[in-house]
Amino acid sequence: MTDQHFWERTVGGHFVLPKRSFWPDFFSQVVARSQWNPEAIDFNPDARAWSELPAERRRRLMTILAGFRVGEDAVSEHIRPFADAAREATLASQESLMAWVFFLQRRDEDRHARFFDRVAAEVLGLPGDTPAERREAAKAHAPAGVIELFEGRLPETATELAAGRTGLAEGVSLYHLLLEGVVFFAGQHALLEDLADGALPGVRYGLERVQLDERWHVGFGLRCLIECQPSRELLDELLARAEDASEAWGDVLPASTREHIADLCHHRLAAVGLVEPHVAAEQAVRRAPAA
Ligand SMILES: [Fe+2]
Ligand SMILES: [Fe+2]
Secondary structure, three states, X not given: XXXXXXXXXXXXXXXXXXXXXXXXXXXXXXXXXXXXXXXXXOOHHHHHHHOOOOHHHHHHHHHHHHHHHHHHHHHHHHOHHHHHHHHHOOXXXXXXXXXXXXXXXXXXXHHHHHHHHHHHHHHOOOOOOOHHHXXXXXXXXXXXXXXXXXXXXXXXXXXXXXXXXXXXXXXXXXXXXXXXXXXXXXXXXXHHHHHHHOOOHHHHHHHHHHHHHHHHHHHHHHHHHHHHOOOHHHHHHHHHHHHHHOOOOHHHOOHHHHHHHHHHHXXXXXXXXXXXXXXXXXXXXXXXXXO
């Protein structure tokens, strides 16, 4: 069976909505097919090539990769309250396996954190004997907007979720739709374009795997949001924040990429009927190449 049979919607080549009738099973099959090992990647060619890259290109790559080093650590840590919140939530389909899918996602996020830690240590040469020390070193290079989102907004929301003071819809709209669907997606898009010439083959190989994982995470987040039947107010806030979030990387992302990514959030919500289509945004998404 092809992937297409599992999906109700695809947007610009991205799967966004698994069919309602068997969506937990669908995600488990995606996960089973997409296992990879960040410890098995050979970074020796990347480490040799890194010092030979032009200074401006190294600055740009360092900024984005350091942002991922911080961000993936944060999402790996702060996904924990989501499974409990899913068990407590009232879901439209009364599906009982959502917490289990959060567990599958957490394993991916742990893998992503290990991948970017290896990149930081072995390619970028960030100092530190432990992952915690290297995370601190990465913060000196990561954009302030990214640090604010992943070390400020995300922990705050995760704490509120764990305490029952905010709901699953609010948590998912920040974590999956905004941080993964906008910020990470924009960074992956920029990195894969930059590394298309094969300059850092190990980094590119891992990034392609990370991006495949993140696609199902965003699709899962969208399904969670639908299940929670979010208010219009929450969706409007998400769309407003998507525009700001696409600016989080600062000048290392081309303006055209930032605009496309902000539009994509609207497009995903419109594709599943949560908001009305916006003609200009839909056209922009159709014109843009898939990452
Ligand atoms: Fe991730
Ligand atoms: Fe993710």
